[in-house]
Amino acid sequence: xxxxxxxxxxxxxxxxQYSVVESLSLKQEFDSDNVMRQTLSVVMKKTLDYPSxxxxxxxxxxxxxxxxxxxxxxLISIPHIEILLGGDVPRCTEKYYVHDPSQEQVIRFSCEDxxxxxx
Numbered sequence: 001x002x003x004x005x006x007x008x009x010x011x012x013x014x015x016x017q018y019s020v021v022e023s024l025s026l027k028q029e030f031d032s033d034n035v036m037r038q039t040l041s042v043v044m045k046k047t048l049d050y051p052s053x054x055x056x057x058x059x060x061x062x063x064x065x066x067x068x069x070x071x072x073x074x075l076i077s078i079p080h081i082e083i084l085l086g087g088d089v090p091r092c093t094e095k096y097y098v099h100d101p102s103q104e105q106v107i108r109f110s111c112e113d114x115x116x117x118x119x
Contacts, residue, residue, distance in 0.1 A: 018044035018056040021076040038063040062112030
């Protein structure tokens, strides 16, 4: 699948509906080439209602240059996680550039691949 098609499929899931971070986890392990790789998993919810069945799960593979700025308030929310082609972003050497385009810039990083699914 082409990179732009992967981004198009992500936006077909209406990601702007999911703004509350339910979980965020970083995993690192050696891949088949014996190179250390990081995987970031983020589960976004539409609301704080518990239990809410509407969630968006994002798994990012080959994560690099991860920046996470925890807000001063207790609720971590990201109005929109934007995914761009890395080639369209200056100094991005990975296939994708992922960030929160809001003024708060809660999260940003680059990655080699990602998978998104609405649950």
